[in-house]
Amino acid sequence: MSNIGLLIDFPIVNLKIIIDGVMIGALFALAAYGLALVWGVMNVKNLAQGDFVIAGGYIAWYLANMGLPPLLGIPIAFIVMWGIGWLTYKLVIKRVIERDLFTSLLATFGLAIMFAQLMNLMFGSDTQSIQLDYDTLDFADGLINLPMAQLLGMTMALAMAFGVILFMKRSRMGQAIRATAQDARAARVLGIDTDKVYSFTFSLNAAICGAAGAIIVMAWVIQPFYGITYSVRAFVIVTAAGLGNLPGVIAAGLGIGALEQYGSHIFGIGYQQAIAVLLLILVLFIRLLQQRRNRQVLQ
Amino acid sequence: MKTLKTLGAALVATMTVGAGSALAAECETITLGSAISLTGKYATNGVHAKNGYEFAIQKIDENGGIKMGDKCYNFSVIYYDDESKGDRGATLAERLINQDGVQYMLGPYSSGLTKAIAPVTEQYGIPMVEAEGASRSLFNKGYKYLFAVLSTSEQYLASAVTLAAEKAQESGKEASSVKVAIAVENDPFSLDIRAGVKEDAEKYGMKIVLDEKLPRDLSDMSAILTKVKLIRPDVLVVSGHSKGAATAVRQIGEQKVKVPMIAVTHCEAADVVGNFGDFANDILCSTQWAETLTYEDPIFGSAANYEKEFKEAFPEYTNKTVPYQVAQASAAVYVFKDAFERANSLDKDAVRDAIAETELATFYGNIKFSENGNNIAKPMVLRQIQDGKYNVVAPSEFASHKLNWPRN
Numbered sequence: 001m002s003n004i005g006l007l008i009d010f011p012i013v014n015l016k017i018i019i020d021g022v023m024i025g026a027l028f029a030l031a032a033y034g035l036a037l038v039w040g041v042m043n044v045k046n047l048a049q050g051d052f053v054i055a056g057g058y059i060a061w062y063l064a065n066m067g068l069p070p071l072l073g074i075p076i077a078f079i080v081m082w083g084i085g086w087l088t089y090k091l092v093i094k095r096v097i098e099r100d101l102f103t104s105l106l107a108t109f110g111l112a113i114m115f116a117q118l119m120n121l122m123f124g125s126d127t128q129s130i131q132l133d134y135d136t137l138d139f140a141d142g143l144i145n146l147p148m149a150q151l152l153g154m155t156m157a158l159a160m161a162f163g164v165i166l167f168m169k170r171s172r173m174g175q176a177i178r179a180t181a182q183d184a185r186a187a188r189v190l191g192i193d194t195d196k197v198y199s200f201t202f203s204l205n206a207a208i209c210g211a212a213g214a215i216i217v218m219a220w221v222i223q224p225f226y227g228i229t230y231s232v233r234a235f236v237i238v239t240a241a242g243l244g245n246l247p248g249v250i251a252a253g254l255g256i257g258a259l260e261q262y263g264s265h266i267f268g269i270g271y272q273q274a275i276a277v278l279l280l281i282l283v284l285f286i287r288l289l290q291q292r293r294n295r296q297v298l299q
Numbered sequence: 300m301k302t303l304k305t306l307g308a309a310l311v312a313t314m315t316v317g318a319g320s321a322l323a324a325e326c327e328t329i330t331l332g333s334a335i336s337l338t339g340k341y342a343t344n345g346v347h348a349k350n351g352y353e354f355a356i357q358k359i360d361e362n363g364g365i366k367m368g369d370k371c372y373n374f375s376v377i378y379y380d381d382e383s384k385g386d387r388g389a390t391l392a393e394r395l396i397n398q399d400g401v402q403y404m405l406g407p408y409s410s411g412l413t414k415a416i417a418p419v420t421e422q423y424g425i426p427m428v429e430a431e432g433a434s435r436s437l438f439n440k441g442y443k444y445l446f447a448v449l450s451t452s453e454q455y456l457a458s459a460v461t462l463a464a465e466k467a468q469e470s471g472k473e474a475s476s477v478k479v480a481i482a483v484e485n486d487p488f489s490l491d492i493r494a495g496v497k498e499d500a501e502k503y504g505m506k507i508v509l510d511e512k513l514p515r516d517l518s519d520m521s522a523i524l525t526k527v528k529l530i531r532p533d534v535l536v537v538s539g540h541s542k543g544a545a546t547a548v549r550q551i552g553e554q555k556v557k558v559p560m561i562a563v564t565h566c567e568a569a570d571v572v573g574n575f576g577d578f579a580n581d582i583l584c585s586t587q588w589a590e591t592l593t594y595e596d597p598i599f600g601s602a603a604n605y606e607k608e609f610k611e612a613f614p615e616y617t618n619k620t621v622p623y624q625v626a627q628a629s630a631a632v633y634v635f636k637d638a639f640e641r642a643n644s645l646d647k648d649a650v651r652d653a654i655a656e657t658e659l660a661t662f663y664g665n666i667k668f669s670e671n672g673n674n675i676a677k678p679m680v681l682r683q684i685q686d687g688k689y690n691v692v693a694p695s696e697f698a699s700h701k702l703n704w705p706r707n
Contacts, residue, residue: 003526006526010529013525013529016525017522017525020519120342121338124342125341125342125343126541126568126569127541127542127545129549131549131574131576136553138555143525143528145553145554150553220519221542221545222518223516223542226516226518228516229516229518264522265522265525268512269482269512269513269514269520269522269523270485270511271514272514272522273514273516
């Protein structure tokens with residue numbers, strides 16, 4: 001394995017791989033965080049998660065092409081996707097929320113296909129991106145590069161994650177969301193309008209995804225059918241971290257980013273997605289072993 | 300409005316030519332059929348191809364149509380949208396042949412769709428001239444009725460290897476000292492490109508130092524670029540459609556990857572100059588055709604004239620270069636015209652035999668088919684992005700500019 005040899009001969013490359021991984025991992029974490037929210041609060045596993053991300057990207061890209069400053073695309077994508085999320089909730093999610101798992105899986109799967117095809121019709125199938133005129137910082141004889149666009153994206157992703165955590169802890173709505181997640185029935189008894197909580201949660205999730213997409217289009221590229229990539233990562237991360245464990249989601253997001261980069265360095269970039277899925281299987285297996293050890297009473 | 304004006308001008312022009320074209324109004328119609336991607340993931344290029352077909356039909360009409368004996372004909376095409384799906388394409392081909400009674404077909408867009416439709420046209424013995432399917436796997440099945448005007452895909456970037464060998468020798472080194480890095484997507488088209496590059500590299504005894512497959516949903520290739528920095532190859536070849544071109548050019552620029560020669564496919568589709576500006580400088584891009592080439596023919600004039608008149612007819616292309624997908628579609632229609640006139644018959648087998656014997660100089664390049672139906676008379680062209688412009692640098696007999704080497 002000459003690829004491993006390179007890692008040993010040039011130890012600094014390890015640092016570069018981790019940095020590259022953490023950069024993209026921060027965005028995986030954002031999408032995963034939204035998924036954890038919806039999953040935990042509403043028990044809906046949203047398969048259209050990645051398509052929300054890409055939709056946010058296209059909103060930012062469209063605005064940048066209209067001549068707006070690219071960075072403004074992030075808050076606007078957040079707001080527009082909030083609206084789209086709210087509409088999706090009212091039209092589809094609301095009707096499947098009380099149903100069994102498969103109904104909601106099928107519904108969100110349908111949404112994912114619809115979103116991807118709509119974007120294809122509206123924006124065409126070519127890859128798109130926004131180029132920011134920022135420089136790249138170099139370290140270690142140019143072996144480590146930090147493109148400012150990616151650095152900016154990661155900072156904003158982390159800032160937003162922090163903001164959402166704060167919101168969940170401090171605000172009334174955040175408390176209501178957490179109460180609903182713990183026990184929807186009890187929350188309703190105590191006067192919390194759970195329907196409002198649900199619609200708020202789903203809109204917030206779409207908005208977070210949208211902002212993540214707006215960052216992605218500035219640092220990487222998007223295409224109408226790229227949603228699935230982000231959906232898969234989000235599922236792996238949430239499964240690994242568990243619901244209701246926000247720092248865990250962020251750590252798992254950064255971790256999976258780094259592991260993927262390592263994997264694609266050693267086995268080849270063609271296996272990048274395979275590595276993500278392999279990790280999912282591994283996580284599920286470990287979880288299974290853990291649960292064997294502490295058996296619980298059936299609820 | 301502009302289209303109308305040019306049409307009017309053309310009409311006046313043909314009227315003044317006199318008797319020969321006065322017949323144009325009484326020409327009969329030859330109906331061609333085509334399943335083409337007007338929606339779905341290939342829609343952009345599908346529409347390019349359709350515009351190319353339509354423009355050629357219009358030009359042939361203006362030039363007096365297809366002359367067979369004392370009769371004359373004009374083409375008209377029945378189009379169906381294949382939605383960029385192979386099974387749909389095959390169904391539509393059956394429909395064109397069985398229900399619409401089409402006897403001659405123009406190709407769809409992409410190798411995949413051509414692969415789906417070719418068995419159908421073959422089964423019914425319908426000659427198909429295609430312009431948008433380059434995979435060489437189309438031409439080893441022994442198809443008798445399939446003809447392609449474009450160069451097959453293994454030739455797309457192979458000339459970059461030759462160019463690297465020339466440069467190495469110029470600077471006093473052995474061609475075999477050149478180190479080649481390959482990063483291609485795992486699809487038939489890109490794997491052909493890889494095979495072509497590897498074959499040529501082996502011919503010179505070059506070493507392949509990196510050989511990676513890009514994923515279908517590529518958006519980050521920093522893992523490969525890090526290796527490129529460590530291994531320091533002399534040539535880097537990237538093929539992954541427009542996402543490959545966009546990702547490669549952007550990240551090569553961002554990560555300041557220095558390789559003396561970088562060759563990429565689909566630069567125009569990804570609009571790397573418009574999107575990434577200076578990052579795209581000195582990158583080599585392969586193309587089937589360029590408007591600066593010195594080819595010409597009596598219908599379309601020179602390559603430059605083709606571009607000019609096409610833009611007049613389709614004003615939506617005014618501010619961009621006309622993609623080669625358009626030009627080769629026009630060339631396919633021209634092949635049919637030439638074959639009908641030589642066959643002097645509407646019989647599909649006679650037309651097929653006439654196509655097989657085509658030896659035609661066109662604005663798009665020379666066209667002569669091998670036994671397998673691919674065009675062996677036209678080379679691929681390499682252009683280098685120099686100060687934001689695409690300049691032809693290889694093969695040397697068509698080169699309008701000198702190669703900038705080494706890159707930065």
